Amino acid sequence: MPAGPRSKVMPSASVPGSSPRERSDLVAGVLDRKPSATARLITALENNREDGRAALRELYPLxxxxxxxxxxxxxxxxxxxxxxxxxxxxxxxxxxxxxxxxxxxxxxxxxxxxxxxxxxxxxxxxxxxxxxxxxxxxxxxxxxxxxxxxxxxxxxxxxxxxxxxxxxxxxxxxxxxxxxxxxxxxxxxxxxxxxxxxxxxxxxxxxxxxxxxxxxxxxxxxxxxxxxxxxxxxxxxxxxxxxxxxxxxxxxxxxxxxxxxxxxxxxxxxxxxxxLARREEAAAIARVSAIARDLISTRLGSPAERGGFVSLVHEVVDRTLDPHTAAQRLIVSGSDLTRSTEERR
Amino acid sequence: MVDVVNRESEPIRVLVAKVGLDGHDRGVKVVARALRDAGMEVIYTGLHRTPEEVVATAIQEDVDVIGISLLSGAHMTLFPQIIELLKRHDAQDRHVLVGGGVIPEEDAAALKKMGVHEILGQDTPPATLVERVRELAIAQRIRA
The missing domain is CATH 3.40.50.300 (P-loop containing nucleotide triphosphate hydrolases)
Known part of the structure; x- marks a missing residue:
């Protein structure tokens, strides 16, 4: 750790999509070095909860x-x-x-x-x-x-x-x-x-x-x-x-x-x-693709996707569709679903 | 993406600790193993912990349940200290406190009045213990 001891004061850099006032208690607690807030946020992320991901969005730039x-x-x-x-x-x-x-x-x-x-x-x-x-x-x-x-x-x-x-x-x-x-x-x-x-x-x-x-x-x-x-x-x-x-x-x-x-x-x-720059890029590639893979497998298991998935599987069994094309269609329909969900919000 | 918030399905985290001058850890290891086999995540901190260490650990690990095993007879001294420390850290509503070991019935009643959620004595069958811990943890998550 070549730099000097880090100061407790966090930079008041503007975080995309949130002003400091809008920061959740969890984020404020983490930045205040409250062990309970840090611990609770880790639990939320461990369980892949949205409140955890929202807090991480604010903390990541810091x-x-x-x-x-x-x-x-x-x-x-x-x-x-x-x-x-x-x-x-x-x-x-x-x-x-x-x-x-x-x-x-x-x-x-x-x-x-x-x-x-x-x-x-x-x-x-x-x-x-x-x-x-x-x-x-x-x-x-x-x-x-x-x-x-x-x-x-x-x-x-x-x-x-x-x-x-x-x-x-x-x-x-x-x-x-x-x-x-x-x-x-x-x-x-x-x-x-x-x-x-x-x-x-x-x-x-x-x-x-x-x-x-x-x-x-x-x-x-x-x-x-x-x-x-x-x-x-x-x-x-x-x-x-x-x-x-x-x-x-x-x-x-x-x-x-x-x-x-x-x-x-x-x-x-x-x-x-x-x-360092090379490794950070490699780590980011690994991370984003791993999360994307997680998202895809979660979506395949979700009830909303189930119907389309099952009908594609049947087509593959009947040999009217090959598995590669089926998988491609699945991913395309999945990204459409995400987009429409976002737009509806 | 629709996020399904289902805190009941998240693994239950339990801290099991031996506090004070008490070197008997066979029971607590059996308890830890039973909880593990029930799918819980068990943090074991070893022997001779202080109430301060237990509370600091429970906060950092964000456990649902703090299980304290006492065979030394010091329960009427150590539990009030733990409760006091949890209050001081504003953490008493966040963790379920459970005592185990050799604790006489009249003391158990007094401890429950002080804020210990449950006392599970040395004769509690593992299956009963696991079920009670699970009930308490889920009830706690619903309250929180």
């Missing part, structure tokens, strides 16, 4: 100042403890930190145990730290939307850093971390051999590699394997960022200052190299 860090790694790799230590370090430097801790939901019941806060209790009474636990709510693709929306709220609320912590399995999780500006991938000793480091997936999205639990005896081997991986592709990285490899022990507190320094160094590099 964001773009926090540094968004995605931190990911295998279950049990010590992510939550590491995030708590990192937050402690950043607080000592006078920065404010928001943490979104994502845990998986049960594929059977949809319920979830969100236990990341257990490791973060030291920050419970600090106004400069906001922690929110989120469940993946099934892998329906809505996870990245809700999580990134929550990050937008916390950004607009004025936190210097927003850290998104997820278990690094599955495409949805990788999508989330790719919306972050700096991706930290946490490895631990004892999870497979060096062939694992050659596989595609999580390791290749890292901007910073961390080997946590460095107090463990086999940590050197994991470090060596990752170093090998980095000599293969780290320096040949076309963007010119040399991926650092940091050894940390969240328990002993070692390596944390170095991690915080490297996150800031990466933030500076992103801006100076022009990579």
């Amino acid at each position: 964001g773009g100042r926090a540094h968004i860090v995605g931190l990911t790694g295998a279950p049990g790799s010590g992510k939550s403890t590491l995030v708590a230590s990192l937050a402690r370090c950043l607080r000592k430097r006078g920065r404010t930190v928001a943490i979104i801790a994502v845990d998986p939901s049960s594929s059977l019941s949809g319920g979830a145990i969100l236990g990341d806060r257990i490791r973060m209790q030291e920050h419970a009474l600090d106004d400069g730290v906001f922690v929110r636990s989120m469940s993946t709510r099934g892998a329906l693709g809505g996870l990245s939307r809700a999580t990134v929306d929550a990050a937008c709220v916390l950004d607009a609320a004025g936190f210097d850093y927003v850290i998104i912590e997820t278990v690094g399995v599955g495409q949805a999780e990788i999508d989330i971390v790719r919306c972050a500006q700096t991706v930290v991938v946490v490895s631990v000793p004892g999870l497979g051999d060096d062939i694992q480091t050659l596989k595609a997936g999580l390791l290749e999205v890292a901007d910073i590699h961390v080997v946590n639990k460095a107090d463990r005896p086999d940590a050197d081997k994991t470090l060596a394997e990752l170093r090998m991986l980095l000599t293969l592709d780290g320096s040949s990285n076309s963007t010119g960022w040399r991926i650092p490899l940091i050894s940390t022990s969240a328990l002993a507190g070692s390596g944390i200052e170095e991690l915080a320094d490297d996150i800031d160094r990466h933030a500076t590099w992103l801006r100076e190299s022009g990579e």
